[in-house]
Amino acid sequence: MEMNIALLPGDGIGPEVIAQAVKVVNAIGKKFGHKITFKEGLVGACAIDATGDPYPDSTHEICAASDAVLFGAIGDPKYDNDPKAKVRPEQGLLRMRQKLGLFANVRPTFTFPSLVDKSPLKLDRVDGVDLVFFRELTGGIYFGEPRGRNEQGTKAFDTNIYSKEEIVRLARMGFEAAQKRRKLLTCVDKANVMATSRLWRETVQELAPEYPDVKVEYEFVDAVAMRLIQWPKAYDVLITENLFGDILTDEASVISGSMGLMPSASLGSKVKLFEPIHGSYPQAAGKDIANPLGTVLSASMMFDYAFGLFEEAKLISDVVNLSLAEGIVTEDIAEGGKAYKTSEVGDWLAAKIL
Amino acid sequence: MEMNIALLPGDGIGPEVIAQAVKVVNAIGKKFGHKITFKEGLVGACAIDATGDPYPDSTHEICAASDAVLFGAIGDPKYDNDPKAKVRPEQGLLRMRQKLGLFANVRPTFTFPSLVDKSPLKLDRVDGVDLVFFRELTGGIYFGEPRGRNEQGTKAFDTNIYSKEEIVRLARMGFEAAQKRRKLLTCVDKANVMATSRLWRETVQELAPEYPDVKVEYEFVDAVAMRLIQWPKAYDVLITENLFGDILTDEASVISGSMGLMPSASLGSKVKLFEPIHGSYPQAAGKDIANPLGTVLSASMMFDYAFGLFEEAKLISDVVNLSLAEGIVTEDIAEGGKAYKTSEVGDWLAAKIL
Ligand SMILES: CC(C)[C@H](C(=O)O)[C@@H](O)C(=O)O
């Protein structure tokens, strides 16, 4: 197969972890006879520094012409504490999601047996957790208008807005995923307070009869924030709006103790995007110590979701499991054993594939 | 001292737990020579059933004329799954908060040594957790206009809105609390996305120099949702908007393993309100098994926050600790020991005070 992959390393440790995914993807290409072409683009703080724009048109063109995007991380602390900054790296991310039509963010949380003792939760709570969030990614309060300030600057406002179609297309993805999994769908909302949430709940209730094999539960976001810690195994597939998804997927990511390893996919249009869930981790940038496994597993998701190549996807996750079993890991999970460099882990994985 | 206390038992287990708090408050009154008068009002589902209104004017009059309100819980499952219901119990709660001007919800999370093993988190993470949220309670997306649907009903919207004054008055409470505690204040927002959050951050930055002894940290809500589980001991006082506070205070409440015991206070005007953080727990209603300690500790907060009577407040929390130490507890925390009835726990506490 021919594959055009856009590479967006981004900021901080992004370039280092993306470099390892490239090694792995190239190894897969070689082994399975795929012709893989990479094109690199700037996004985030590095793009602001170079062009003044966190998501330059040139980057969008590369992404739009690709079959899939592999993305590292964005964010630089120099932009965080300046509430009046006119341009922020995050705007690049948001614009990218919207311009590429990536309306669904798929965030699995699962456990690696060898890492489960790193969880802040007790073993019986996390052992075997396997849930996946479908977070709406191009709507809601992230993009709603009007937003801003009154003239004197003494009042600020944001608008949360959802249309039925936006909810339907995200919810269908959740229902379909549930059908292939444990057949439980949880719709997370705040229908006791928000008008948008009531439309979510109503819309999901209307769709439910089309998926009679899926059990649907409706839970308030505050209750889910509790139950996710109390008993995460209660969940299978969760669907929710953009802002709730932002908070809950991050909360869920620490449950398994394997945050540095969690991949994600953003879907919705021809071009799909894959990225680790961890951030740009600026303190570690350039030190060759960042854990590349989240990005490598995102590449695995890419073969699965973007190209329907399950064997390739499976081989990547198999070698990742092997690296964990053999202790070929970076310092964050080395636990007293030898700590390998980011680049060494990438080399090892690529060699194992070939 | 003369004290007029409004009692709002509400729904589910509300009446049973309030009854125990009344016993305790009466015992305190007797011991310290206070003249305490109770007036009872309807709120929530029971108020809808009786009057069609979840917060009838008659209830508001009782509250407005009181010195403090002791509140149980509201909510009935019969209203939860009907997104089109015209009147919902929660509206009563929201209207009450707004009409009484209760703009600050104070929610401490702390541990009881004898219960800490009930936490879903590992001991080293929770042992000694002691944090308190100041959640803005009468603004934001809970009340912002416009909210609703377009004419065809295919789009829904909510408005998040904050004025500088709303932020200032809540933030000052947080700063002052931090000064009396470990002097760390965390401002929780989503300033990388939301205009309201940028006003929050900017406003808190402007206030900070007035409290030079307090260290101020700014964190995104998604990061806090993670760190609250990873290392809750990192926090002291957290301030945040209404919706983030709803989610995070519930998340925080499960950390200590003592959710049934956590009290809360709602402040902002002459009349202050005190309530346990747990819900109406309809399955347990009428069975005399609900844990009354969250409500009893809310009464302790009442003596402290509403009347400045620290000795009285302290005595209540002391007898609660004694009941835990001696195992005079309800079935939820009895752990194989004898389980006492709700009413028995209340009787025991009142007797200990006298
Ligand atoms: C950086 C930020 C704008 C972004 C978001 O809120 O969506 C991030 O937290 C995420 O979840 O990808």
Ligand SMILES: CC(C)[C@H](C(=O)O)[C@@H](O)C(=O)O
């Ligand atoms: C019942 C509901 C409206 C309420 C809220 O969201 O404020 C509750 O969750 C709370 O936190 O007191």
